[in-house]
Amino acid sequence: MRVTSMLADIQYQMQQSQQALATATQQVSTSLRVNQLSDDPAASANMVLSLGVSANVDTYTSNISSVTPQMQTADSAMASIVTSLNTAITLGTSGANGTNSAANTQAIASQVQGLLTSIVAKGNTSFQGVYLFGGTENGTPPFVAASTTYTSSVGTAANSLSVGTTASIHGNGTLLTPGSVTTITDAGGTGTFTYTAQAGDTIKNLTDAITQAASAGTVLPSTVSATLDGSGQLVVADSANNLTMSSNDSVLGGMTATNAKTATSTSGSLVEGTTAFVAGNGTAMTAGSITTIGDASTGGTMTFQAKAGDTLANLNAAIGAAVTAGTLSAGTTATINAAGQLSIGTNSATDGIAVNTDDAALGSMSAASSTAVANAYAYVGNSTVNSVQVGESMSVPTNLPGNQLLISGANVIGSLNELITALQSGSATQIGAATTAVSTALNYVSQQRVPLDNTISQLNAENTSLSSETITLKTQQTALVGITLADAATNLSQAELDNSAVLAAAAKIAPQTLLDYLK
Amino acid sequence: MSLNTSLSIAVQSLNAASGALQATNNNIANANTPGYTREVPILQEVAPTTEGNVSLGNGVQIEGYQSIRDGLVQTRIQEETTAQSSANAQLSSMQQIQPTFTTSTQDIGTDMSALFTSISNLSTNPSSTSSQQAVLTAGQNLAAAFNTASNTLSSQQAGLNTQVTQDVSQINQLTTQIAALNPQIAGMTANGQDGGTLQDQQNELVLKLSALTSVSVTQGKTGVTLSTGNGTPLVVGSQSYALQTTTGTDGMTHVLDENGADITKTITSGDLGGTIQTRDTTIPGLLTQLDTLANQFGTAINAAQAKGYDQKGNAGQNFFNVSTTVAGSAASISMAISDPTLIASSSDGTAGSNGNLANLSAVQTTALASGKTPANAYANLVYQVGSLTSAANAESTATTSSLVQLNDQLNSVSGVSIDQESANLITYQQAYEAAARVVSTIQQLFSITMSMGTAAAA
Numbered sequence: 001m002r003v004t005s006m007l008a009d010i011q012y013q014m015q016q017s018q019q020a021l022a023t024a025t026q027q028v029s030t031s032l033r034v035n036q037l038s039d040d041p042a043a044s045a046n047m048v049l050s051l052g053v054s055a056n057v058d059t060y061t062s063n064i065s066s067v068t069p070q071m072q073t074a075d076s077a078m079a080s081i082v083t084s085l086n087t088a089i090t091l092g093t094s095g096a097n098g099t100n101s102a103a104n105t106q107a108i109a110s111q112v113q114g115l116l117t118s119i120v121a122k123g124n125t126s127f128q129g130v131y132l133f134g135g136t137e138n139g140t141p142p143f144v145a146a147s148t149t150y151t152s153s154v155g156t157a158a159n160s161l162s163v164g165t166t167a168s169i170h171g172n173g174t175l176l177t178p179g180s181v182t183t184i185t186d187a188g189g190t191g192t193f194t195y196t197a198q199a200g201d202t203i204k205n206l207t208d209a210i211t212q213a214a215s216a217g218t219v220l221p222s223t224v225s226a227t228l229d230g231s232g233q234l235v236v237a238d239s240a241n242n243l244t245m246s247s248n249d250s251v252l253g254g255m256t257a258t259n260a261k262t263a264t265s266t267s268g269s270l271v272e273g274t275t276a277f278v279a280g281n282g283t284a285m286t287a288g289s290i291t292t293i294g295d296a297s298t299g300g301t302m303t304f305q306a307k308a309g310d311t312l313a314n315l316n317a318a319i320g321a322a323v324t325a326g327t328l329s330a331g332t333t334a335t336i337n338a339a340g341q342l343s344i345g346t347n348s349a350t351d352g353i354a355v356n357t358d359d360a361a362l363g364s365m366s367a368a369s370s371t372a373v374a375n376a377y378a379y380v381g382n383s384t385v386n387s388v389q390v391g392e393s394m395s396v397p398t399n400l401p402g403n404q405l406l407i408s409g410a411n412v413i414g415s416l417n418e419l420i421t422a423l424q425s426g427s428a429t430q431i432g433a434a435t436t437a438v439s440t441a442l443n444y445v446s447q448q449r450v451p452l453d454n455t456i457s458q459l460n461a462e463n464t465s466l467s468s469e470t471i472t473l474k475t476q477q478t479a480l481v482g483i484t485l486a487d488a489a490t491n492l493s494q495a496e497l498d499n500s501a502v503l504a505a506a507a508k509i510a511p512q513t514l515l516d517y518l519k
Numbered sequence: 520m521s522l523n524t525s526l527s528i529a530v531q532s533l534n535a536a537s538g539a540l541q542a543t544n545n546n547i548a549n550a551n552t553p554g555y556t557r558e559v560p561i562l563q564e565v566a567p568t569t570e571g572n573v574s575l576g577n578g579v580q581i582e583g584y585q586s587i588r589d590g591l592v593q594t595r596i597q598e599e600t601t602a603q604s605s606a607n608a609q610l611s612s613m614q615q616i617q618p619t620f621t622t623s624t625q626d627i628g629t630d631m632s633a634l635f636t637s638i639s640n641l642s643t644n645p646s647s648t649s650s651q652q653a654v655l656t657a658g659q660n661l662a663a664a665f666n667t668a669s670n671t672l673s674s675q676q677a678g679l680n681t682q683v684t685q686d687v688s689q690i691n692q693l694t695t696q697i698a699a700l701n702p703q704i705a706g707m708t709a710n711g712q713d714g715g716t717l718q719d720q721q722n723e724l725v726l727k728l729s730a731l732t733s734v735s736v737t738q739g740k741t742g743v744t745l746s747t748g749n750g751t752p753l754v755v756g757s758q759s760y761a762l763q764t765t766t767g768t769d770g771m772t773h774v775l776d777e778n779g780a781d782i783t784k785t786i787t788s789g790d791l792g793g794t795i796q797t798r799d800t801t802i803p804g805l806l807t808q809l810d811t812l813a814n815q816f817g818t819a820i821n822a823a824q825a826k827g828y829d830q831k832g833n834a835g836q837n838f839f840n841v842s843t844t845v846a847g848s849a850a851s852i853s854m855a856i857s858d859p860t861l862i863a864s865s866s867d868g869t870a871g872s873n874g875n876l877a878n879l880s881a882v883q884t885t886a887l888a889s890g891k892t893p894a895n896a897y898a899n900l901v902y903q904v905g906s907l908t909s910a911a912n913a914e915s916t917a918t919t920s921s922l923v924q925l926n927d928q929l930n931s932v933s934g935v936s937i938d939q940e941s942a943n944l945i946t947y948q949q950a951y952e953a954a955a956r957v958v959s960t961i962q963q964l965f966s967i968t969m970s971m972g973t974a975a976a977a
Contacts, residue, residue: 001927004934005550012923037617038912041905048628048898055632059639066643130644136865136872139646288832290868305832305868358832384866386873388642389880398643514938518945 010506017499024495028488034481043480050480054473060390061466064459067388067398071456074132074400077125078449081405084115084122085412085442091115092419092435098428105431109423113375116416120377123402133402134381137292137303137356142381142402143413146296146352147371149345151337153363174203180249182206184263188221188241197249200317203234210236234265283342285310289359293319293328293344294378296352299407299414300327301379306359312342319344328353343368354378375417379403391462396455400448410437410444522968526961528578532954535562538581539947546935554723556586556933558715586713589932593722594736596925597729601789603918604730608682608793609801610911612675613904616805619671620904627668628897630661631816635883641864642873642880646830651859658838662852665813669849672806676771679798683772684764686731686791690753691761693728694745697721698759701742705756709740728753732789749785751776771798801907807845808903812896814848815887817841821855823882827863827875835863835875 026035037044094100095108124141125132134142176197184193195209210226213219223240234252236245238261245255245263253266285306294301302322304315315334322328331347342362344355352373355365381402387395406412415437422430483491539560549555561584565577620626634657641650700721704714714721721743728734733748741756752760760777767773773783774791783799786792817839824835837855842848856862866874886892891899 002931002934002936003927004930004936004939008926008930009923012919036614036908037620037901037905038613038908039905041902041909044905045898045902048901049894051628052632052894055629055636056639059636063639063643066640070643128644130646130871134871136867136869136874138869138871288828288868290832382867382869384869384872384874386642386645386871387877388873389639389877514941518941 006509010502010510013502014506017495017502021492021495021499024488024492027483028485028492031483031485031488032481033483040481047477047480050473050477054470054477056392057466057469057473060392061463061470063388064390064463064466067390067396068456068459070127070130070132070398071452071459073125073127075449075452075456077122077132078405078445078452081119081122081412082442082445082449084119085438085445088112088115088416088419088438089435089442092423092431092438095423096428096431096435102426105423105426109420112416112420112423116375116413116420119406119412119416123406131381132399133405135399135401135403136384136386137290137380137382138399139358140356140380142379143377143406144294144354144356144380145367146294146354146373146376146378147367148349148352148373149343149368149371150353150355150365151344151368152342152357152365154341154361174251176201176203176206176251177249180247180251182245182247182249182252182255184210184220184224184236184243184245186220186224186238186241186243188223188238189217189219191219193219203228203251207234229264233267235262236264237262283312283361285312285315285361286359289357289361291315291355291357291359291362291365292380292382293322293332294354294356294380295328295332295346296354296373296376296378296413297329297350298327299379299403299411301382301403302327303382312336345371349373352376352378354380356380375420377413379407390459391466394458394462396459400452405445405448409448410441412441412445415441522961522964524575524577526958528576529954529957529961531565531578531580532957533951535560535579535581536947536951536954540944540951542584543940543943543947547937547940550935550937550940552719554719554726555716555935556588556719557935558584558586561585583712584715586715586718587933588713588718589929590738592925592929592932596922596929597726597734597736599918599922599925600726601729601733601792603915603922604790605788605793605796606911606914606918608790609797610908610915612679612794612797612802613908613911616671616675616802617904617908619668620901625660625664627661627664627812628894628901630657630664631883631893631897633657634661635880638876638879641862642876645864645873645876646870648859651830651862651864654862655854655857655859659854662839662854665809665849665852668809669806669813672802672809673850676798676802679794679802680772682794683774683791683798686794687762687764687774690728690731690791691759693724693731694753694759694761697724697728697743697745698754698757700724701754702757705740705742730790732786732791747782747786748788749782751782751785805900805903806849808896808900810845810848811889812849812887812893812900813852814841814845815889815896816882816893817848817852819882819885819887819893820879823875823878824863826866826878828865828868828872829863830860830865830870832865832868832870836861838862 027033034040034043034047091108091111095105100108120143123133123143126141129139131138131140131142134140178197178199178201180197182195182197186193193210193213195206197206207226207228210220210224214222214224221238221241224236224238224243226234226236229235234255235258236243236255240261242260243263244257247255247265251267255263255265258264287306287308287310289306291304291306292301293304300322302318304318306314312334319328319332319334323330323332329346329348329351331351332344332353333347334342334344337343342365344353344365345368346353350373354367354377357365379402383401383403385397385401386399387397389395407414415434419431419434419438422434539562542558542560546557561582562579563582565580567574567576569575634654637650637654637657641647641654644650700717704717704721707714707717725734725736725743725745728745734745734753735748737744743754744752744756745754746752751762753762754760762782763775763777763779764772765775767781767783773781774786774795776782783795786795818841820839821837821841824838827835829835840851840853840855842851863879864874864876865872866878882893884892887896889896
């Protein structure tokens with residue numbers, strides 16, 4: 001092949017060696033083999049995934065270091081409770097030996113009271129503003145001294161009944177007798193319309209039911225209407241057809257047929273003045289707010305979360321349901337007192353409750369003065385357990401609900417209460433039995449510590465495992481995109497050599513032509 | 520057989536030698552002119568005369584100059600140039616897009632990880648304001664990363680769009696110039712001559728045109744006929760056909776032929792083809808993947824928020840503002856909440872519950888509607904960008920290397936070798952000297968003949 005000029009080739013080769021030199025220099029200065037995605041697309045894609053895993057490992061490590069002190073604090077609180085219980089057992093044993101005077105047993109009783117107080121204080125341990133034994137309701141102390149009555153600080157519940165405010169007052173608020181039956185037979189409809197009043201139903205519920213049936217148009221035709229007339233009587237009329245209506249509700253006083261198409265209630269004062277129950281407590285509650293009622297006697301806790309549109313009536317209904325379920329003591333109700341405050345209370349001097357709320361409509365709930373029940377504590381946290389992820393497939397529970405620790409199971413608080421009462425009564429047998437119960441409670445608490453201690457050790461082990469995983473990942477990442485300094489430096493020297501060689505060759509060859517030699 | 524005949528032969532030799540020297544001179548002068556093909560003097564023996572049984576040569580004459588061309592290599596160079604320009608256009612774009620998807624800092628992958636890290640940290644203390652704020656900040660950074668990536672792709676597209684118009688206008692300039700040369704060259708080749716320097720110029724123009732778009736070249740009686748790869752005529756004889764541009768319904772510049780037919784999709788090579796390919800296929804493909812990821816990720820996070828309660832016990836609201844259509848999701852994604860208490864960490868309505876954070880964290884490990892987890896979807900995108908760039912780079916390198924070789928081949932045929940021309944200088948110089956020597960010898964003979972039979976001759 002005829003070669004004319006080598007300059008073009010030389011330029012190309014210089015370009016190539018310059019490129020290699022630039023790449024080698026970049027690799028040395030960054031210690032990376034892959035400096036842009038195009039250097040190795042597959043490795044770059046794998047780096048994305050590997051970096052994601054690294055970030056997670058770092059997070060787990062950080063979570064462990066956040067959670068461990070929390071758990072250690074909880075554990076030492078429980079250790080302290082065990083110590084107090086041990087002391088209580090010792091005191092109880094000495095109190096049951098039959099050689100004590102009444103004054104002595106009273107003195108011992110006071111000491112046990114002191115232990116109970118300190119155990120409850122341990123139950124209220126907080127760590128960085130979070131109450132460790134409150135479940136997820138952990139912004140305020142979970143164990144509260146019980147009282148028979150709690151009242152809200154905000155006293156506008158009654159005022160909300162006045163004109164212009166936002167209480168929902170159901171009209172025709174007269175309560176119907178629960179269980180009473182009202183029927184309507186209409187020639188223009190099929191079958192018989194029957195209404196059985198439930199507890200809490202008012203005239204409005206009845207008229208609503210009639211209107212609904214009428215618009216459905218089957219049992220009652222659409223021509224039926226139910227209203228209260230000017231004298232406060234319930235009037236049910238069909239503009240087109242004949243109807244007959246009867247009721248055994250004394251509130252209505254029975255129904256009389258005014259004419260073939262109209263029935264009127266006998267009682268005529270159903271609106272204002274009489275026993276109008278304002279489906280009241282119509283004060284709107286703040287949507288999303290949580291109100292908790294703990295009961296010292298049952299040991300139970302009721303939590304009510306308000307939804308949009310809920311009123312105090314709904315809270316009341318929830319309380320009723322909790323009483324039926326046995327969570328709250330029988331007779332617990334919520335009422336509006338004379339000052340317009342919401343008052344929640346039991347009707348027994350020995351049943352204590354505690355109430356906690358974050359609803360601004362209620363303000364704060366506090367115990368009514370002089371209603372405290374001695375040595376009684378109610379739990380206003382909840383039973384929910386948070387868990388935190390500390391490994392790829394490892395999550396640990398991070399709290400122990402206080403009711404599980406001190407109330408359910410062997411009822412630490414209850415058994416200490418019994419012991420105090422027994423000591424105050426002075427009966428050796430009672431004291432002995434109570435002490436045994438406290439002993440059972442101590443075993444229970446010790447058992448509760450076990451899973452917590454196990455978790456703490458698991459966290460330590462996981463921490464170690466995460467450290468080694470971090471190293472593995474770093475190695476993997478270096479293998480993917482990195483280059484050792486030794487390799488990079490070698491590449492660089494080689495590239496420099498190559499470059500020098502190309503330049504030297506170019507310098508030698510380029511300038512020479514035949515003309516240099518023709519003289 | 521006369522002295523006059525010899526003289527005229529010698530004079531012809533002088534002419535031939537000086538003509539050859541001229542060719543050599545021209546070659547040397549144009550040794551570095553791009554596209555110049557070396558000229559070789561065509562020296563032809565003049566037809567001999569016959570006198571009786573004796574046949575005598577009549578000297579030498581220059582028939583003309585021959586440019587030494589290799590049409591096949593030329594065509595290969597054009598094709599390779601087209602491929603190289605296309606690869607370079609794509610490479611240049613991809614190299615500008617690539618840095619947005621680095622795997623080091625502040626890219627989408629890192630920001631997604633950071634969001635999940637902040638959510639997991641929050642789970643150790645759900646009511647901590649600083650931890651909540653960290654989640655919002657992480658969300659903000661991620662949204663910004665999506666916005667930036669989308670903007671980079673869109674502005675690349677806009678730049679390429681401008682390039683299309685510029686390329687078309689350059690194409691039109693070149694075709695005009697090429698067509699102008701055709702009649703002159705056609706005239707020369709009709710007489711059996713080579714097109715010479717004009718042909719060289721035209722070839723250079725065609726090469727420049729090949730860099731812009733693929734051309735198919737046919738030599739004919741009216742000169743060179745050019746058309747695009749799919750048959751749209753560009754130059755026929757002295758006529759050039761201009762391409763036009765117009766803005767299409769997609770907002771992009773479309774290329775039309777002289778009759779107004781849209782030929783955008785048919786231009787697949789050269790700088791124009793590479794630009795169109797990147798603008799209309801590559802970038803939209805990447806944008807769709809990006810938008811899909813942003814849309815599905817944002818929607819999944821919002822769905823997880825909705826499953827829980829915020830610090831005030833209300834049902835979780837949207838975390839991100841996500842566009843309802845997939846297109847444009849990455850450009851428009853933004854934070855929908857700025858109040859830290861609106862993070863739906865709770866599963867039971869209490870402020871202390873972290874139960875719903877597990878649902879938010881689960882977005883990391885759950886396949887999105889596309890079938891991939893967010894990290895896998897992003898890794899896939901990174902791979903795409905990397906491999907498109909790497910492929911364009913490989914093509915560019917390969918075509919460059921190929922062109923070096925092809926140019927070497929062409930030069931070996933058409934290139935000027937200074938050494939060879941220097942040697943030619945000596946050859947023709949000697950030939951001229953020899954012919955001149957013949958002339959002076961003949962002159963001497965004339966003098967002797969003229970003075971034959973005179974006293975001076977004795």
